[in-house]
Amino acid sequence: MSIEKREPPRIVATLAFRVGGSTNSTHIADAVAQIWSEAAFALTPIIGQEGVAALLKRSLHLSSSAHAWLSIAPPTVSKPIDLETLKSLIAGQTALEATAGSSALFLQFYGLLTTLIGPSLADRILESAWVDPSSGETAQDPSL
């Protein structure tokens, strides 16, 4: 899947911002889990928990070709992805690989979402998760 965008998607930028130059893989794993939860929080009301879980599973599968350690998708359809497992896998990598693999995962996820519903609507839905990546904060309520 080719993703051509001049700027990295906001989800990837947010990860880069929060991780900074961290060399601590556990810190990176926490940031990934946090960002994923924020994205899921924005998406779940609209597409349901199962829809979000399916997107994560597919993103992991797509990223695992370049980062084999990400192939943790459970074999059954109904079983959700265990975020703790994902965290421990990231924490087990070098900081460089953890960052590269996590960025690839988010890039695949964003690419998948935009392929399905288009970049405009994807950004519109996800914008409530991160108003501005440099703020480092989760948006509380964009309408306020």
Add this chain to the structure above:
Amino acid sequence: MNAKVKINRLATGVPGLDEVLGGGLPEFSFNLVAGPPGCGKTTLAHQIMFALATPERPALYLTVLGEPPLKMLRYQQQFDFFDNEAINRSVRFVNLGDDTLEGNLDQVLNRIVAEVETYSPALVFIDSFRSVVLSGTSPADPPNDLQQFMQRLGMIMTSWQATTFLIGEYFTEIDTNPVFTVADGLIWLRQSVQRNSMVRKLEIMKLRGQATLPGLHSFRITNAGINVFPPASAALNTDQQNGADIVRIPMGVPRLDEMLGGGLPRGYSLLVAGPSGSGKSILATAFLAEGARLGENGVFAAFEQRRHRPRSGALMDLIESDRVGLVDTRAPDLSIDEVVVLLRTQIRRLKATRVVIDSLSGFELALAPTFREDFRESLLQLVSALSAEGVTVLLTSELEDRYSDLRFSPYGTAFLTDAIIVQRYIEVGSRLRRLMAVVKVRASDHSDELREYTINDSGICVGEMLPDQEGLLGGRPTRKHNADDTSQIAYLRKPAGNS
């Protein structure tokens, strides 16, 4: 004191639907959009939602089991009305799938109410409502549970001042379904399939508090969304001219106006019937060109049997300069109402006073088979609707020359038009020559002459009668036997029988 409640009617944003609904959708009504899969229920709901939703009047779209929301967003986005900017501003999608998977009706109701209380929407859509009912009912539920659920849902939604739409797959409308009983409005969508053609139809089976237009109304789904075609107005123009104050308009063909008694009365419909190549389209173009010359705009509706047939340069110039609007729909399976909407749009856009329909034969073929059965009735509707617009109409009709009988249209529709011109070929001196006659001009004197005419680069030239010939309508005239005519030559002796 007259303090009756006034019901606001919401403009649905679906072209033609408000007219069919009888003036829009009543505010706070509880409606069911029903029909079989693929008939356009979700599209109709989205189109109404995006048209009505504003930050002050937000909409909540609850998705339940059925079409996965990701796919719904993917496909609905293809329509022009889908506005990404509105999402999470004036339009909010909420998926109830997870909660309704194993719930009972009470749980479902509580979840819906919780969402409504959270967002205070003015518009609520539940898609698909049938999934709600199926997921919420179990064999253990008493049979009147659904009835109670519906009544409570209806009451809660109305008290929260939400105009509600339940979208559901229902196949038969004769079920004694409590959903139908409680609903204020029942919009039924259908796909009518006949042989290889499919026509979408919509019916307002019920709408409390207002008079809707009864019957099935055809609609079409394009990239712009749904377009409903309300019935062509059969109301006759009340300003029908009486004989004394007929205003006549020139046809653009010298001497033809004389034959019509001074031109064609304005607002009349004229049928030009003749065989292939007799110059019907040339006459029609002259009619429009004459209008343009006098500052009148026109509309040309092309229903040619062969597409891509080159049009005359004069007609193309008129179309390109927008003096004549072109209706040239290639859409399959047209309905008469759709054609009238297309014509009316052009007529009103250009304030046109002259309309040409070329030809009735092509028009009949363009209609969906289901409407061809009532072609005479359809034509009457078309002519009446155009008459109500106050335009003068010229219709061409391909008429195979049949010399054994005198017919003006293959449909038995000649009585529908106010005036008729017939064109024919005759054989004289081993040449095909053309004749034209005015058969009828309602409430007006007109010529009874059979005039020869020719067609050259400048158009139609009406010539003289052929007084030395007789039997012209038989196609093979003979020279009259005058006392001083010794030649006794008949141009062609008519053989026996010509059926």
